[in-house]
Amino acid sequence: MSRQQTFVAACLAGDALIVDIDDWVDRWHDEAGAPGGQQITLADYLGLTPEEYELWVERPESLRFVLSSRRNLSGVSPHIGRDIKLLAAAARAANDEEAASVLAWLQQTGRIA
Incomplete structure (x- = not known):
C-alpha cells in the first residue's frame, strides 16, 4: 500500500x-x-467524501454501497435518490437483508426519497 x-x-x-x-x-x-x-x-x-464518511460512520455496512457507487456511478452525491432499485443493486451487501436494511436506513435518514 x-x-x-x-x-x-x-x-x-x-x-x-x-x-x-x-x-x-x-x-x-x-x-x-x-x-x-x-x-x-x-x-x-x-x-471518502464528507457524505460518504458520514454514511460509513453511521452504518459501516454502507461502505459496500459507497465503493460500488464509486465504481459504477462516479460517486454517491450526484446519484443518491435517482433510482432506488439501482441503489439497492449497488449496495452489493453480503445478503438481501443487509441490503434492505441499508436502503431502509438511507430512506429513514432522508438521504434518498
Whole structure:
C-alpha cells in the first residue's frame, strides 16, 4: 500500500479489500493522523467524501454501497435518490437483508426519497 493512495483508491484498484478498512484506520491512528508527516483527516486518508464518511460512520455496512457507487456511478452525491432499485443493486451487501436494511436506513435518514 502506498502512503499516497487512499483506501477507496486501493479498493477500486484491487489493492485492498473492504475488510481492510480497520487496518487503514489503525495506521492513521498509529501515525497520530499525520501519515508521511502531514496532518490529514481520517476521511481524506480513507478517500471518502464528507457524505460518504458520514454514511460509513453511521452504518459501516454502507461502505459496500459507497465503493460500488464509486465504481459504477462516479460517486454517491450526484446519484443518491435517482433510482432506488439501482441503489439497492449497488449496495452489493453480503445478503438481501443487509441490503434492505441499508436502503431502509438511507430512506429513514432522508438521504434518498
